[in-house]
Amino acid sequence: MDVPSEHAKLMLMSLTRRLQVLVDEERHAALEREAARSGKSVGAVVRSALDEHLGLERPEARGAGARLLSAPPSPVGEPEELADELASLSTRFPPA
Numbered sequence: 090m091d092v093p094s095e096h097a098k099l100m101l102m103s104l105t106r107r108l109q110v111l112v113d114e115e116r117h118a119a120l121e122r123e124a125a126r127s128g129k130s131v132g133a134v135v136r137s138a139l140d141e142h143l144g145l146e147r148p149e150a151r152g153a154g155a156r157l158l159s160a161p162p163s164p165v166g167e168p169e170e171l172a173d174e175l176a177s178l179s180t181r182f183p184p185a
Contacts, residue, residue, distance in 0.1 A: 105184055110135070 112120070124131045140146045165171055 120131050120134055123129075124134045127134065129137070165174075
């Protein structure tokens with residue numbers, strides 16, 4: 090079985106803080122439309138808007154998705170081996 094490279098794991102592990110924001114119906118509908126249009130989640134649309142507004146987009150992040158998708162697949166073992174690897178990662182990268 091093949092899975093995306095280490096980049097995917099690192100991207101997911103960097104999202105450690107939860108934020109709750111209340112918006113009106115108009116803004117929520119606009120977020121959902123943009124998410125559907127772009128093929129992203131509402132959360133990804135919000136993160137992208139925050140990065141752009143706050144000037145937080147890192148130059149190395151530009152094109153990261155394309156690089157991730159074009160990376161050669163990484164072989165993984167059987168489900169039991171994957172469970173062991175995930176358990177190991179959870180101790181190396183504990184939640185913040």
